[in-house]
Amino acid sequence: RKEVEQDPGPFNVPEGATVAFNCTYSNSASQSFFWYRQDCRKEPKLLMSVYSSGNEDGRFTAQLNRASQYISLLIRDSKLSDSATYLCVVTLLDDYKLSFGAGTTVTVRA
């Protein structure tokens, strides 16, 4: 079983729509959670950290559900520039190596 699993998508949405997707992780000892964004053929970049209480950054909202071992990302009012692959990243407390999901691809159309 993979440590971090994501629906690969693609999620094709019109501009202005809301899109949401989840990521599940297998290790209940996981401590830190992140969403990274990766544009086609480019390097991943940190989008946002995911906190236990949930957090927002503009149009992006991240949630953590420890009981069910998943995190989610919601994008409101989608823009064309939101088209990318979103990588779910999980780490344990004691070694700080990151475990990456394979990514969820979002395509926003005009």
Next chain:
Amino acid sequence: DADVTQTPRNRITKTGKRIMLECSQTKGHDRMYWYRQDPGLGLRLIYYSFDVKDINKGEISDGYSVSRQAQAKFSLSLESAIPNQTALYFCATSDFTGEETQYFGPGTRLLVL
């Protein structure tokens, strides 16, 4: 200028050849990492280094070796390249401050024929 640079950006080589991928950073971070990315798979850790004297194997280190020449430089070598090492390779750095954010280089596309 980019904080994390990788050379070469693209490379085509033949089976059995030795190849070195180089990574340099100006962020002053102690921690450096090498990953490979394959379609449909997440980034997988090859090697990591928490300082110049500390080198650790990741989950897929077989067929690879590394050298941490200085705080700012971390090189990845394929001693005898094989076709299934064709992938996109990323170098990353981090400076642990309680939250493990990693900063990635632009990647090296490697094709082994």
